[in-house]
Amino acid sequence: MAFQAVDGPEAHPPGAGGFDGYIFLAGGVGLTAIIIMRFHSFIVSAVGLVFLAASAGGAVPTFEKDIRPILKTNCFHCHGEDGETKGGLDVRLARFILKGGEHGAAIVPGDAGASRLLDRIKKGEMPKGKARLKDSQIAMIEQWIAAGAKTARVEPETLGPEFAFTDEERAWWAFQPIKRMSVPGSQVLVPVSQTNKEAGGPAPVQPGTGNPKPGTANAIDAFIGEKLVQNGLTFSDEASPATYIRRATFDLTGLPPTPEEVEAFETQCATEAGTRRLGETEKSSISSSPSLPISASLIDRLLASPAYGERWGRHWLDVA
Secondary structure, three states: OOOOOEOOOOOOOOOOOOOEOOOOOOOHHHHHHHHHHHHHHHHHHHHHHHHHHHOOOOOOOOHHHHHHHHHHHHOOOOEOHHHOEHHHOOOOOHHHHHHOEOOEOOOOOOOHHHOHHHHHHHOOOOOOOOOOOOHHHHHHHHHHHHOOOOOOOOOOOOOOHHHOOOHHHHOOHHHOOOOOOOOOOOEEEOOHHHOOHHHOOOOOOOOOOOOEEEOOOOHHHHHHHHHHHHOOOOOOOOOOHHHHHHHHHHHHHOOOOOHHHHHHHHHHHHHHOOOOOOOHHHHHOOOOOOOHHHHHHHHHHHHOOHHHHHHHHHHHHHHO
């Protein structure tokens, strides 16, 4: 394949000019499941992180965008969901928080220091029985209160099922209708090894420029290549057959390939490339990345192995 992103100790050093991430491999529906499983927990966390990061640029934080995601994750179960309002406090709306509970208003807009809710959060007393909120989350709540506890829009009079999700939550990319994206132009970046590796490594590349070459092995490379060019980055070197099977086997089974499997894969790649070699010297000189049919065959074999089920089943059993 044209793009081999490294996951593990073989990744090139940060700042080397390439793309670090998880390995992308061909494998049809099975691969889709892998990617979903690998990134599931990341996506759940990323929703909240995006909300926080979006306010880092100086914009005034709002309840719906910046505060509600934090409270929904950590506080709704005791203060609003299913009719549960411990201490008489409901935190599902900003005006409910302002109204407060048995001890009066929970916040004082414009005065974070006088806000009882923030004080208890900072002391770790809320959420009760759970880990203390992250410093970044506490800072966001404090910033929101200090800025006047603003809302993005007029809040509803009552909360029915239709208000379980805000407009901001519904706008999250994973909830958008599926649509066919147009593939970027067929210019992708040449791997470092084909450009300036001889000069001692990747030279600085200015954003918006790059080392384009026509054509791409697949549409994924085109999308990635477009972003790399915009950020002044280049592709990493393509993986050799030995490196490729090692990464793929570790990624899908959690185990290294056997020496026999590596040798057989190298031989298969060399045969396809028309290489006539018998000795170890020629074998070690094989550097071209395996073709799509060969890599797909490898991934199919790994997906069908019991080790694949054992590796990923372990995560579900941990939860169960």
